[in-house]
Amino acid sequence: MGVWVRTQDSKTLIYAVHIYVDQPVNGNQICGISGLDSFVVLGKYSSQERALQVLDGIQRFIACNGEMNGCKFNVYVMPAE
Numbered sequence: 001m002g003v004w005v006r007t008q009d010s011k012t013l014i015y016a017v018h019i020y021v022d023q024p025v026n027g028n029q030i031c032g033i034s035g036l037d038s039f040v041v042l043g044k045y046s047s048q049e050r051a052l053q054v055l056d057g058i059q060r061f062i063a064c065n066g067e068m069n070g071c072k073f074n075v076y077v078m079p080a081e
Contacts, residue, residue, distance in 0.1 A: 003062055005032055008078040009045035019058060021051045030054055030078070043078040044077070054079060 002017040002063030019042070023029075028051040029044045045051040047072045056074055 003058070004037070004075040005042055005058070006075050006077045008080065010077075013075065014038075014040050014041060017038075019055065021048065021055055023048060030058075045081065048061070050081070051068065 003019075004013060004016050005016050005019070006013050014032050014034050017035050018033040020031055021028060024078045028046070028048045030042045030051055031042050032042045033038070043051075043054065045054060057079075061068065061073075061076045066076075
């Protein structure tokens with residue numbers, strides 16, 4: 001099972017089967033891996049705490065089958081910050 005995600009820069013739509021927080025030298029980012037094992041940076045955030053909050057939001061989106069605030073969505077859009 002995976003989830004459709006629109007990257008923070010809105011340039012990529014990926015069906016991610018694995019999503020994780022990575023801490024490269026230049027900051028905290030959330031990464032996704034598609035079924036083809038391609039690695040994509042989904043979004044970059046100012047701290048690990050913020051990246052984990054966004055990851056929590058993705059988890060809630062998946063757990064609610066894309067329903068947020070009474071609306072059904074098929075794609076999770078990464079927040080700007």
